Amino acid sequence: MTTPLGEEIARMIALEGPIGVERFMGLCLGDPRRGYYTTRDPFGAAGDFVTAPEISQMFGEILGLWCADLWMRMGSPSPVLFVELGPGRGTLAADALRAMRIVPGLHDALRVHLVETSPTLRDAQRLKLAETGVSVSWHSDVGDLPDGPALILANEFFDALPIRQYVRAPQGWCERLVGLDETGALAWGLSREPEPRLADASGPEGAVLEIGAVAGRIMSELAARISEQGGALLAIDYGHVRSGLGDTLQAVKKHAFVDPLAEPGEADITVHVDFEALARTAARAGAEVHGPVTQGALLHMLGLDARAATLSRARPDKAADVAAAARRLAGTGQGEMGDLFKALAVTPTGFGPPSGFAVLPPLSPERDA
């Protein structure tokens, strides 16, 4: 076994038997002592991957103004919660909060609540947000957030939530498990009994079906509170517009793919977000769903080009960097995020589309090839 957490998981499996992918992914990312996010700050060029807010301040600023616009359309309630789910280094929140200062009264109304399980990243967020002068509260779960209207941002949060996987076998959909091979190393396996609740799902033998039950529970709770107490959620992630079959579990270390079983706790593990499932869950909880639209379309609609031009005028020496960052965030070419990442918004029923979601028709499933 290659990592201390991998050895721990192998010992646990030897005692208790194979575990599901959901449990495995949850341990790899969130084990209280040795989980990937528990123990490190993985972001940036020197880390394992780079996220949109780390590419440019423009990303967080634009999302902050999106929140400010919604707040005014909501009738400027005070207090209002500003919530971020999985805030990483706190960069997005800091940039968003700074941008929101231009709206009179908003800063005084804001109560900042961050949902974060990693103590290491909570420390990074505390440090980063100290510069904004706002007071911040942390929560481990969305269920612990106080009541009230809430502006909720989630960037690359849902892709970090553990999923269950089922593989089509002759007898039905059997859960994909992590067990041990004859040498005692972690190895993939399958439950013998099929899952009765999936008896009606169709798919060819060997097909993989993913169920994001944790994401579903969180979306359901947030959509219900938004529909009852007001506010909005904006979720941006790598994922697909239509639910489909396929194994999307991937592990990344130092900007390269690695075997998910090889280095538990040392590699990031993510899945593609199933936006259709999230949208269905939010609608079922009584909220209105907007999009998904692509990240590129959203950022352009929300004024990315104007913001880039302003920044370049202020710092002509940085103009080339700003242009490159804008392309990386919103471009549609190789290695650019504009088309790969999608944005979904949730509001109370009858609120109408938030800015950036109004003009464009939602992505049709055909686009998602």
Ligand code: SAH
């Ligand atoms: N939004 C940030 C970070 C994305 S990485 C950015 O765009 O840079 C995922 C983040 O979600 C990390 O902060 C991680 O610690 C947090 N996280 C993962 N699982 C979580 C859970 N179940 N509850 C709360 N936070 C979680």
